[in-house]
Amino acid sequence: MKRIVTAAEMKQLDNHTIHDMGMPSCVLMERAALAMKEEIVRRFPDGGRVLCVCGTGNNGGDGIAVARMLHLAGYEVCILAPGAEEKRSAENRFQMRIAENYGVPFAEEADFDGFDVIVDAIFGIGLSRRIGAPWDRIVGKINEADAFVIACDISSGLLAGTGQVPGCAVTADLTVTFAFPKAGQLLYPGRAYTGELVTADIGITCDREESSGLFCVDEKDLAALTARVPWGNKATFGKIGIIGGAPGMAGAVCLSALGAFATGAGMVKIQTAEENRVPLQTRLPEAMIETDRSETACRALADWAAVFVIGPGLGQSPAAEETLCTYLRILSECRKPAVLDADALNLLSRHGEWQKYIGRHIVMTPHPGEMSRLCGCPVEEILQDPLSNAREEAARWGCVLVQKDACTVTAGQGNRMWLNPSGNDGMATAGSGDVLSGITAGMLCAALGKEQTDPAFAAACAVWLHGCGGDAAARKKGRHGMTAQDIAEGAAIRLRDLWKDTEE
Numbered sequence: 345m346k347r348i349v350t351a352a353e354m355k356q357l358d359n360h361t362i363h364d365m366g367m368p369s370c371v372l373m374e375r376a377a378l379a380m381k382e383e384i385v386r387r388f389p390d391g392g393r394v395l396c397v398c399g400t401g402n403n404g405g406d407g408i409a410v411a412r413m414l415h416l417a418g419y420e421v422c423i424l425a426p427g428a429e430e431k432r433s434a435e436n437r438f439q440m441r442i443a444e445n446y447g448v449p450f451a452e453e454a455d456f457d458g459f460d461v462i463v464d465a466i467f468g469i470g471l472s473r474r475i476g477a478p479w480d481r482i483v484g485k486i487n488e489a490d491a492f493v494i495a496c497d498i499s500s501g502l503l504a505g506t507g508q509v510p511g512c513a514v515t516a517d518l519t520v521t522f523a524f525p526k527a528g529q530l531l532y533p534g535r536a537y538t539g540e541l542v543t544a545d546i547g548i549t550c551d552r553e554e555s556s557g558l559f560c561v562d563e564k565d566l567a568a569l570t571a572r573v574p575w576g577n578k579a580t581f582g583k584i585g586i587i588g589g590a591p592g593m594a595g596a597v598c599l600s601a602l603g604a605f606a607t608g609a610g611m612v613k614i615q616t617a618e619e620n621r622v623p624l625q626t627r628l629p630e631a632m633i634e635t636d637r638s639e640t641a642c643r644a645l646a647d648w649a650a651v652f653v654i655g656p657g658l659g660q661s662p663a664a665e666e667t668l669c670t671y672l673r674i675l676s677e678c679r680k681p682a683v684l685d686a687d688a689l690n691l692l693s694r695h696g697e698w699q700k701y702i703g704r705h706i707v708m709t710p711h712p713g714e715m716s717r718l719c720g721c722p723v724e725e726i727l728q729d730p731l732s733n734a735r736e737e738a739a740r741w742g743c744v745l746v747q748k749d750a751c752t753v754t755a756g757q758g759n760r761m762w763l764n765p766s767g768n769d770g771m772a773t774a775g776s777g778d779v780l781s782g783i784t785a786g787m788l789c790a791a792l793g794k795e796q797t798d799p800a801f802a803a804a805c806a807v808w809l810h811g812c813g814g815d816a817a818a819r820k821k822g823r824h825g826m827t828a829q830d831i832a833e834g835a836a837i838r839l840r841d842l843w844k845d846t847e848e
Contacts, residue, residue, distance in 0.1 A: 345565055346543075347550070348558035348763055349524045351469040351504035357523065361549045372546055373402065373435055376522050377409030379544035380496055383520050384410075384461060385417065387492070392460030393420045395491070397482060399466040399500070400427035400436055406496050407465020408439040408448075415448045424454040426478060456489040464493060464514040466500035469526060474511035475501045483512045495519040498526060499537040506729065507534030507751075515539075523548035527558055530763045531730065532750045541765075557759035558731075561801070561808045567842055569790050569797070569805050570608060578610030582789025585649030586782070587671060588656040588687070589616030590664065594623040596657030596686065599775040599828050601631045603782025604653070606836040607809065609789055615645055616657075637667050646674045651681050651788045655688030656778045665691055672701035681788045681799060685709045685781040693717035699741065704757055706743040707784055707803050711777060715747055735761060744800045746784070748777065752807045756800025764804070766811025770823030771831060779832045780810045812838040 349357070361367045384394065396411040398404035408423060415421045423443065432440070444450075456462070464486060466479055475483060483501060486493060493516045498504055501513025507528035516539040521529060525543055528534040572581065584604045589597035594616065601612045613632040614624060621633050634645065646652075654671055658664045668691050675682050682705065684692065689710050692698055702708075712723045719726070719737050726733045730753050738745035738755035747753045750769070754762040784806040791802035813835030817826040820834070 345559040346562055347524050348527050348530065348556070348560060350527050350556045350558070353556045354469055354504070354524065354526065357548050357550060361547065365549050367547060367549070369402075369435060370438065372548070373405055373409055373439070375546035376406045376497070376544070377413055379522070379546060380406070380410045380463070380494065380520050381413040381417070383518070383542060384414065384494065387518075388460060391419050393458060394422070394461045394463065395454055395456065395459045396421065396423050396463040397466055397486060398423060398425040399479070400431040401433050401468060401470070402435050403465050403468030403496055405433065405436040405439040407463050408436070408443050410463055410465070410496065412439075412443045412446050412448050415446065421448060422454060423448060423450045424482075425450065426452075426482075456485045456491070459489065459491045462486055462489055462491045462493050463496060464500050464516060465496040466514070468497050469504040471501070471503065475513070480512050483514055487515050493517050493539075495538070497522050498529065499534075502528055502534045502537050504528045506731075507531030508728070509533055509537065513537045518542065520544055522546045525560070527556070527731065527763065530560070530751050530765055535751060557761055559760060559762050560765050561762060561804050563842060565801070566805050566809060569787060569794065569802060570839060570842070572608065580793075581608055581610035582651060582786065582792065583611045583613070583649045584609050584651050584653065584782075584785045584789060585613050585615065585645045586653045586656070586785075587615045587645075587667065588654065588658040589614065589620045589624075590657055590659030590661070591617045591619040593657030593659065594620035595775060596778045598624055598628055599778035599832065600653050600656045600782035600785075601628055602829060602832040603779040603810075603835065604786045605630060605782075606813070606832045607783050607786030607790070607806070607839065609786045613645065613649065615641070637663070639670055642667070642670050643674060646671070646678060646680065649680070650792055651683075651785045653683045653685065653781045653785045655684055655686040656781055658687035658691075660687055660691055665695070668692070669695075669698065672698055675705065676701040676703065679703070679705045681705050681707065683707045683709060683781045683784045683788070685777060689714045689718060702741050702743050704742065704744070704799065706741075707746060707788070707799065708741065708743055709746040709748060709777065709781060709784065711748045731761065744803050746803050746807060748780070754800055754804040754807055756798060760798075760800065762800070762804035762807070764807045764811055766808050767814045768818050768823055770818045770826045771811070771814040773826065773828055775828030776814070776831055779813075779828050779835075780806065782832070783810050783813075783835055809835050809838060
C-alpha cells in the first residue's frame with residue numbers, strides 16, 4: 345500500500361525528519377530540487393527555456409534551487425520571484441544568494457510566452473486560503489501560457505488536505521510531489537489541477553503513526569490478494585450469489601456477473617425474475633439461474649454461496665423489499681460477506697429499522713445520490729468533504745463503505761481509508777457500478793482464503809482494479825465509446841497482465 349498524507353501530517357513528518365532525526369532542511373530542499381530537475385531533464389533532454397516562478401516561502405526556495413541546477417545543466421533559465429525581502433523564509437533567502445552567486449538570471453516582470461517549461465513554485469502544502477494579488481494574476485498568466493507546466497510539490501492554489509480550490513490555482517501538466525502523495529492531489533477538483541503525479545523520495549522519515557490513515561492500493565496489493573493455488577477448483581475460487589434483476593432488468597445482474605467472472609470467481613448463481621432467464625442464459629451461459637425467491641430458496645442460496653451481491657436491478661417493489669429484508673436477516677445470522685448496491689441501498693435508506701442487520705460483513709457501494717439518501721445530507725455537502733463523510737458513515741453503519749465518485753473513497757472500521765487513483769471519466773456510463781459490485785464480490789472471495797485480510801482492503805483493491813479496467817477500456821475504445829462490458833473485460837486483461845510473467 346502507498347501512504348497518502350494530509351498537509352498537517354506532512355508538516356509533522358517534515359519536522360520529525362529535521363528536528364528529531366537531524367536531517368538539515370537545506371539538504372531536503374536540495375534533494376527536492378534535484379528530483380524536480382531530473383524530471384525536467386528526462387522529459388526535455390535537449391534543453392530549452394525554463395521559467396521558474398517562485399514564492400517567498402520554502403516552496404519558492406525549492407523552485408530557486410531547481411533554476412540553479414538547470415542553469416548549471418545548460419538550460420536557458422529565468423527566475424521570477426516577486427515578493428518583499430522581509431517576507432522570505434530563511435531557506436528562500438539562502439537559495440536566492442546561491443542562485444545570484446551562480447549567475448542565474450532573475451526577472452522583475454516576465455513575459456510568459458516563449459518558454460518550453462514553467463515551474464510553479466509559488467505556494468506549497470501550507471496554503472489554506474484564496475490566492476490574492478499579485479499572485480492571482482501570475483497564476484492566470486501561467487495557465488494561459490503555451491508551456492509545459494510542472495508544479496513543485498503541489499499546484500499553487502490547491503488545498504493539500506481536501507483538493508478544494510478556494511480561488512484560482514495553477515493547472516499543471518505534471519506535479520512532482522515529495523515523500524508522499526497528498527490527499528488533495530487525488531480528490532477532485534484538485535486532481536484536475538495536478539496533472540500526472542510523480543512522487544519523489546527526498547529522505548523524509550516516516551514515523552509509525554498513521555494519523556490520517558489514508559492509503560491507496562497498487563499492483564503488489566492486488567497480486568497478493570488474487571494469488572491462486574494451482575490445485576484449486578471452481579469451488580476453491582469462490583461461489584457468488586447475485587440477487588437482483590426485476591423483470592426487464594436482466595442487464596444489471598448480467599454485468600455484475602461479468603465483473604465477478606472477470607476477477608476469477610469460480611461459480612456464479614443469479615437469483616432473478618423468471619422473465620430474465622432466457623436473456624441471461626443466452627448472454628451468460630456460465631452463470632446458473634434461480635428464479636424462486638421464497639425464504640426456503642433464499643436460505644438454500646445462502647448456504648451455497650460464499651459471497652453475495654444484492655441490489656443490481658432489484659427494483660423497489662414490495663416484493664423487492666421482502667427479498668432484501670430476508671437476505672439481510674439471513675446474512676446477519678451467518679455473517680457471510682455481501683455487497684449492497686443500487687436498489688438495495690435505496691430500499692435501505694427507507695427502512696432505518698434494517699440497520700440492525702448491517703455489520704462488518706456488509707460492503708455498501710453508494711454513488712453520491714445514494715449516499716445522500718442514506719445519510720440525509722445534500723450531495724454538495726458530501727462532495728465538499730468526502731473523507732469525513734465516508735469515515736463517519738462507515739462508523740455509523742458499522743460496515744465497509746465504498747463511496748463512489750470520480751475519486752472513490754473506501755472506509756472500513758478503524759482509522760484506515762483508501763483513495764482510488766485509477767479510472768477515467770469514460771467510466772461514467774450505464775452499468776459501470778454493476779460491474780464494480782461483481783468485481784468487489786470477486787475480491788471478497790479471494791480474501792476468504794487469506795487470513796486476516798481486511799474486507800475494506802479487499803473492497804479497495806476491487807475499486808482499483810475496476811478503475812484499471814476502465815483505463816484499459818479507454819485505451820481500446822476511447823472514453824466516449826466504452827461501455828460497462830468493456831470495463832469488465834479490461835479488468836480481466838489487467839489481471840492477466842499482472843500474472844502474465846508468473847504464468848509463463
